[in-house]
Amino acid sequence: MIQWDAATIKQFQDTLLGWYDAHGRALPWRRDHAPYHVWLSEVMLQQTGVQTVIPYYERWLAHWPTLTDLAAADEAAVLKEWAGLGYYSRARNLLKTAQIITQERGGQWPTTAAGLKQLPGIGDYVAGAVASIAFGEPVPAIDGNAYRVFARLLLIDTDIRSGAAQRVFRAAITPLIPQDRPGDFNQAVMDLGSSYMTAKHPDSAHSPVAAFDAAYQQGVTDQYPVKSAKKKPVAKTYTALVLTTPDGQAVWQQRPSRGLLASLWTWPLLTGDQRAATVPELLTQLAAAHAITMASAAVLRDQSVGAGSVTHVFTHQHWTVYLRHLTLAAPTALPANARWLPLAQQTLAEPTLQRKMAAYYNKNKTD
């Protein structure tokens, strides 16, 4: 690992900030440095691309313009607004933190990274980003960009997926932060990491900090950062039941409040490939899995949907979902975690998996 002297650090800061002043991106969350705006954007941007976030960010602020507005929201409304962004605990934690600040702290944000990190959903990265950008604290905000940029500049070969990475990079980056512009420094690093110093096909030669880039100077950019491989997703198979009445009402089922797609709504899912199961078998499993009971005598029609399946890849699971369509004469009573709503309902939070299933159903439905 390379250590810079004080003069080099000053030159690096001036070069990086000069470039940022001239070429930094004009993003919606950079219109001001309000902690609500900085925090919301940083949470949305976790593991998520800028172009995906922008429309969600704008819609969110139209819905809840202030932290006080958000603190008064229902969790169901928050999840509905978040639906499609993924990692849904982020949305639940946004609401929790808004309530803590509004109701327990009199609307006052902690102004240090250490204080911010106590709040739900705020870890080392978001704490550093909000503390530096909104409150001017000279702390690093170490995200994937910072890992990549400084691994190359300083030839840091610590595996960025290892437990030691946070400590090693924090020690390396902290001395480089300018006391007067920590927020701009951290944002400049992010812009650098998403323009010249990208993961794939970097343009190190034209980077404004090429002169400080040891990996580029030595022709070893492709060796940094060191990042161990992920393991591949586990394959799982399910069968979704499209349970409708003749007038187009369908059974919607809310997933448990913890775990994958927590609290979101889908058509009821049974484990395994149930394309060959009989109607009584399907209903037995439906009762066991979701406490939804209905008599097989009430089923007017039993149809498979399409010849294939819906596939959806999560971080750790690769799902294959088959669809069965059962038509009932009339709605039956449902437990608290299920509802009769139109097939194309607009009121509940649906994950992308459900949107894919609905698209597949609409394309393949028989009548």
Place this chain on the structure above:
DNA sequence: AATCCGTGGGT
């Protein structure tokens, strides 16, 4: 420390 938790885009 290792695992869980989404999604869309690129190659």
Place this chain on the structure above:
DNA sequence: TACCCAAGGAT
């Protein structure tokens, strides 16, 4: 197809 990547955090 099967990877990898993108402004991580909680348990």
